[in-house]
Amino acid sequence: AQTVTQSQPEMSVQEAETVTLSCTYDTSESNYYLFWYKQPPSRQMILVIRQEAYKQQNATENRFSVNFQKAAKSFSLKISDSQLGDTAMYFCAFMKHVNNYGQNFVFGPGTRLSVLP
């Protein structure tokens, strides 16, 4: 069974600084997908970024980028130029590669990030 670990229950960062959230996972699958979702205090969970395991290039979305180390089974999220609106719970999630059926997530426990003014 797959597991996802986020070792930092809480983190804080000053506005405009850079912060990195860690995520490690365990799987015997060779092809899979990794995601970061954020859940702001308003509670709607939003996709931040996703990475296909077969792609060597790290995914980036504006100020968000990942450091995907497949051999180490590590998938960290870097947030550059942190903004107050980045304050949220961040969940790392794993999805194994299948056909359209059975595409459910395995989530980590989450990291609560606070961006300080």
Added chain:
Amino acid sequence: EAGVTQFPSHSVIEKGQTVTLRCDPISGHDNLYWYRRVMGKEIKFLLHFVKESKQDESGMPNNRFLAERTGGTYSTLKVQPAELEDSGVYFCASSHFYGGIGIDTQYFGPGTRLTVL
């Protein structure tokens, strides 16, 4: 385009009572998923519908939980009778249906916070 909606946002019931949670997916999304987060732990998969059919219900904790998706539109999750350990946040997510390999982004609702006293 309206997002995934869930009703109610909060529910407080007594042990032994029945509660029904509702999820309205994004229009046109054939895939509908239920997840729950109990006591600040990981978000866990409960089940997956493709249209009105249950594709995977391996995450349902026991037979006190019944999910339906009549007509392939909205879904309900009934807990009967509710127990203390059922307290948590219940999330719904939806995505498009893909005929082949690959995945589609899951869009989450805001969740229903269930408290069983």
